[in-house]
Structure formats: C-alpha cells, structure tokens
Amino acid sequence: MEINRLLEILEGELVCGEQFLEKEVVWGFASDLMSDVLTLDTDQLVLVTGLNNLQTIRTAEVADIECIVFVRNKKVLPPMIAIAKEHEMVLIECRYSMFGAIARLHEAGLKPVY
C-alpha cells in the first residue's frame, strides 16, 4: 500500500517525508527492540515502534527502512527528524497502541515479515 494510505488508516500525524508518501510499503514489522529490527532483510518495510530515540532512526537508516510509525502517542524529537530528513524517511506519529496500529494495518493488507 502507499504510505499515504497507511497514514490515513492510522489517522496519523505526518512528521516528515511528505514528498515520499506515494512510496509503496508491503511488509510490516513491530518492535521496540532495535536488535531484532537489525536481523531483518526485507525491503519496502514499515517499522512500527514505541521507541522514540536517535537509535530508532539510525537503525532504520542502516536497515534501509524508509517509513517508521511511532505508536502510543510517542513524539518524535527534533534531532531524529534531522537525520530522517537527510535519509529521505517518512516519520508518522499515531495515537493507537502497537497492537491497535498493527491490527488496522494488517486488516488493510500489510503483510507480516514472518
């Protein structure tokens, strides 16, 4: 699905990456554990997390993840936005719990990595 659609489903707040909203994401992975995210080898993936620190963005950069959804009303911090913009990422904040966000995305067709 287009990131645009994902934003709509989650009633999310777009933090940055407006110009990349037409990019396609196929797979979803939800974790607060960046070590687990780094074991993935999947393209077109959206990361759903409640961990709002710089290492979330660095992990996404290293793992070539272009879209991150921050659940549980977690707010993205300014230094995170700077790095995300440099690497052309889309950052989205949403009020749903991780479970709630995943359920909606899965119902809309986003696939689990495993």
Next chain:
Amino acid sequence: MKFKYEIEGGNFSKAGNASSAVKKILKQLNVPPATIKKLVVALYEGEVNVVAHAWNGCIYVDIDPDRIFVTIEDEGPGIPDIGQAMQEGYSTASQAVREMGFGAGMGLPNMKKNADLLNIKSEVGKGTTVEITTLLK
C-alpha cells in the same frame, strides 16, 4: 582507501555516526546495496557494542577492489567467554542500553550472520578487537 573513526563509550547520541559515514562512502563507490546493508548492519552492531560496553574505541575501514576489511578496537572490560557471548540471547548490557533498544544478546550473532568473515579477540580488563571482512568478488 583507508578511514578511521573514533567512538566514545557511553555516548548514545553519537552511536551510529561512523556506520552512517561508512555507508555514505560505500554508496559513492557504487558497492551493491545488498553488500552495503550487510556490512553496515555488522558495523553498526559493533559500534553500538563499543558505546554500550567499552570506554572508548576506534573503527578502521580498509577498502580495496576485492574486499572491505573493518577493525573495531576498543578499550574496555573485554569479553571473558567469547563462545558464550556469541550465543543468541546472552547479554550483559545495562538497563540504560536496553532502553535504547539494544542489549538483547543479538549483536554478535547478527554480526556473524552479516560478515563473510568475523574474528574476535578479547582480553579481560583491556579490551576487544573485532574484525569484519566483506568480500566484494
């Protein structure tokens, strides 16, 4: 082509800076994206390990047409039992490190998975040296 980056133990705000810089260089050199990802994941895991466990460290990157050779050297507590540290799930990380999203005992096994060759030497009370080789041909 050789590069050197310094790593500050305990400073999570800079963790990943060196890996990011290396990724940029490899992209400019037109290294295949899948190869870049594997090397940079292994390097980032190593960089985070130094920040999480050591007092300070250095990353040396040596690139030639056949292979990329990375050495991550640190001054720190060392690893008493490397075999145990290589097991998935084994971790000595602090709560602070876990709050950053790491410390689940996945780092070294994931480095092994992503490196073509991985060599670890460690001396308790002195430090650890990790060598990662990624073959380009």
